Amino acid sequence: MDMTTSLQELGVPIGGLRAYQRHLLDTDGLVILPGLLDLPTVEKMRRRLAELHELEGDSAGTEVNREPGADRLSNLLNKDSIFDVCFTHPTVLAAAQHILADFKLSSVCSRDPLPGTGAQALHADWTEAQPNPGDFQVCNSIWLLDDFTADNGATRFVPGSHRSGAAPETALADPEAPHPEQQLLTGPAGTVAVFNGHLWHGGTLNATNGSRRSLMAFYTRRHNPQQVSQRALATPETVARLGNAAKFVLDI
Ligand SMILES: O=C(O)CCC(=O)C(=O)O
Numbered sequence: 001m002d003m004t005t006s007l008q009e010l011g012v013p014i015g016g017l018r019a020y021q022r023h024l025l026d027t028d029g030l031v032i033l034p035g036l037l038d039l040p041t042v043e044k045m046r047r048r049l050a051e052l053h054e055l056e057g058d059s060a061g062t063e064v065n066r067e068p069g070a071d072r073l074s075n076l077l078n079k080d081s082i083f084d085v086c087f088t089h090p091t092v093l094a095a096a097q098h099i100l101a102d103f104k105l106s107s108v109c110s111r112d113p114l115p116g117t118g119a120q121a122l123h124a125d126w127t128e129a130q131p132n133p134g135d136f137q138v139c140n141s142i143w144l145l146d147d148f149t150a151d152n153g154a155t156r157f158v159p160g161s162h163r164s165g166a167a168p169e170t171a172l173a174d175p176e177a178p179h180p181e182q183q184l185l186t187g188p189a190g191t192v193a194v195f196n197g198h199l200w201h202g203g204t205l206n207a208t209n210g211s212r213r214s215l216m217a218f219y220t221r222r223h224n225p226q227q228v229s230q231r232a233l234a235t236p237e238t239v240a241r242l243g244n245a246a247k248f249v250l251d252i
Contacts, residue, residue, distance in 0.1 A: 001248040003102050003222075007093055009245035016094035025098055026133075029162040029199035032185070033091055036192040041082070042145050046213060048080050049073060049110050049145075064109055064227050069117025070203070075228050076108040076215070077250070078235045083108050084242070086217035087249050092141055095194035096219040099139040104251040106138070106218040107227035110145075113153040113206040120202035121175040122158065122168040122182075125218065130167050130198050138197025138220050145213035148186045153206030155193070156182040161200035168200045175202075226251065 008014075016022075017031070024031045037045075052073050053060055061072035076083040086092075087105040096103050124130060126138050148154040158179050161168070168175040184204070185193050195201065197218070206212050218227060230238075230250040239252065 001244050003097075003248070006245040006248035007097060009243070010088050010093060010249070011090040012094045012097065013090065016097055017091070021095070022098055025095060025194070025196065028159040029196040030157055030159065030185075031095055031194050032187065033192045033194065034187060035190050036089065036091070037085070037143065037190040039190060041085075042189045044082055045215070046145055048082055049112075049213060052076075052079055061109070063233070064107055067111070069114055071110075071112040071114065073110045074107060075233055076110060077105075078233055078238050081241055083215065084246065086141070086143065086215055088246050089192075092192060092194055092217065093249070095141075096139045099136050099196050100219060100221050102222045103139065103219045104222050104226065105230070105249050106220040106224075108215060108217050110213065110215050111203070112211050112213045113203050115206055115209050117206060118153040118203045118212070119176070119205040122156070122172065122179060122200040122202045123175065124162075124167055124200060125197035130165050132165050133163055136162070136196060136198055137224060138218065139194065140197045140219070141192055141194040141217045142185070143215035143217065144187060144189050144191045144193075145215065146211055147188050148184075148191075148212065148214075149208075150184060150186060152208045152210060153204050153212040155185040155201055156204050157185060157195065158182050158200040162196040162198040222251070
């Protein structure tokens with residue numbers, strides 16, 4: 001199996017994305033895909049996340065990270081096949097291919113900033129020096145499981161910042177402060193935003209009493225380590241249910 005065959009078998013069209021979507025990824029660093037998940041699927045995902053939180057208790061999220069003020073779960077693809085769409089959806093894979101060329105899944109996690117918390121500093125999802133265009137290393141996607149609104153902790157992005165070659169923690173006096181060019185990702189549950197992992201972004205304060213559940217499917221170039229090593233953690237169930245093309249995306 002190779003990247004081209006894997007993506008073809010998973011239904012990624014030759015040529016991948018539409019021209020305007022490629023343009024948005026190149027210039028703004030982000031493409032929004034409305035209605036990618038239907039509401040019954042969103043509801044099943046919400047229920048499964050609630051069950052997993054109940055089951056995992058204090059260990060929830062530990063395969064990648066815990067965050068004060070946000071409910072997080074990690075390694076979701078080994079916990080329910082309902083999350084397979086996060087690493088097999090043709091449009092999302094086409095976007096990852098456009099940014100990274102050769103890639104694999106790094107992790108599938110969830111994040112729900114709790115009422116009154118959740119504000120994050122602007123950050124990129126790559127801790128080494130930020131690369132120049134043509135050498136991007138990571139791509140992320142956020143899957144809205146609740147409507148994202150202006151006051152419930154919607155993700156903020158600084159369009160075009162992936163082309164700066166700089167990290168917000170060095171380029172900005174205060175990465176926690178509102179950025180004059182930031183935009184909020186608002187939209188209905190079922191929307192997916194795929195973004196360049198070097199784009200400056202972060203969660204904002206959930207100023208409501210409700211939840212703001214989301215999944216994050218994170219991709220990395222094939223030569224980089226994964227956030228969750230699938231060779232180490234893929235369960236026999238995962239290995240048995242997936243075809244070779246999806247296994248290639250997981251690097252197992
Ligand atoms: O949940 C969000 O809005 C963004 C989360 C994020 O960027 C992170 O946890 O690194």
